[in-house]
Amino acid sequence: MATIKLYQIDAFTDKVFGGNPAAVCVLDAWLDDATMQNIGAENNLAETAFVVPKREGYEIRWFTPTIEVDLCGHATLAAAYVLFRYYNHPTATINLHSLRSGLLRVQKQGNALTLDFPTDEYTAVETPEALVQAFGKTPQETYKGKTDYLLIYSSEEHVASFNPDTNLVNSVDARGVIVSAPGKEVDFVSRFFCPQVGIVEDPVTGSAHTTLTPYWSNRLGKQVMSAKQLSKRQGNLTCEYLGDRVKITGKAVTYLTGEIEI
Known part of the structure; x- marks a missing residue:
């Protein structure tokens, strides 16, 4: 029987029960894909991150309860938090290598962690009728990035009030749908719906901000x-647009540590 250390971290928050929970497993070597997917399903969180030491950094992969995904911001933040706090990473920067998304850096500055991610490329598109029906309101603008739709609305109240038809959201060809608007107390607000990957609404989505950051920076x-x-758990981020890269900063806290027996 093998024992694997498990950490559950709340990311993009400074308090337990806020932000977005992610599980993190630091491995000596990769498990088979089926086992990692089973662990992701058993954890039943938006994402479980697996990391393996490699050269001067780590390789990283992310699993939802149903599929492996190309990129996950909050689980990357959580993984870096675990490596800094529990594995005594010796420098202020961690290099994480993803076969699907390239080099991802995380820098520690006090209690804050900054993700350095590739900027998404997005184009203006016609709004799919399924999304108009799903959200019950036509957006002012609609864009399609590498994996997600981005719908822009006029007010924070619209974004906060949405209770979309998840069957209709699930019918569009995308990982998920970002809805966003100008914020009252922050520059912009958003929510992210992704039943396509087994999550009705993701509490705080770092990867969605690779699309949101260039859009709002330009606007x-x-x-x-x-x-x-603006999920029920809510999360706070600071975003910086650097052309082909974006920096996304947030905090994280430990909810639990444990062991998986396989």
Whole structure:
């Protein structure tokens, strides 16, 4: 029987029960894909991150309860938090290598962690009728990034009030749907719905901010912006647009540590 250490971390928050929970497993070598998917399903969190030491950094992969995904921000933040706190990573920067998304860096500055991610490329598109029906309101603008739709609305109240038809959201060809608007106390707010990958609404989505950051930077004329994701758990982020890269900063806290017996 093998024993694997498990950490459950709340990311993009400074308090337990906030932000987005992610599980993290630091492995000596990769498990087979089926086992990692089973662990992701058993954890039943938005994502479980697996990391393996490699050269001067780590390789990283992310599993939802149903599939492996190309990129996950909050689970990367959680993984870095675990490596800094529990594995005594010796420098202020961790290099994480993803076969699907390339080099991802995380830098520690005090209690804050900053993700350095590739910027998403998005284009203006016609709004799928299924999404108009799903959200019950036509967006002002619609874009399609590498994996997600981005719907822009006029007010924070619209974003906060949505209770979309998940069957209709699930019918579009995308990982998920980001809805966003100008914020009252922050530069912009958002929510993220992704029943396509087994999650009705993701509490705080770092990867969605690789699309949101360039959009709002161009619209607001600002390089550094404050953001809030308006899920029930909520989460706070600071986003910086650097052209082909974005920096996404947040905090994390430990909810539990344990062991998996396989």
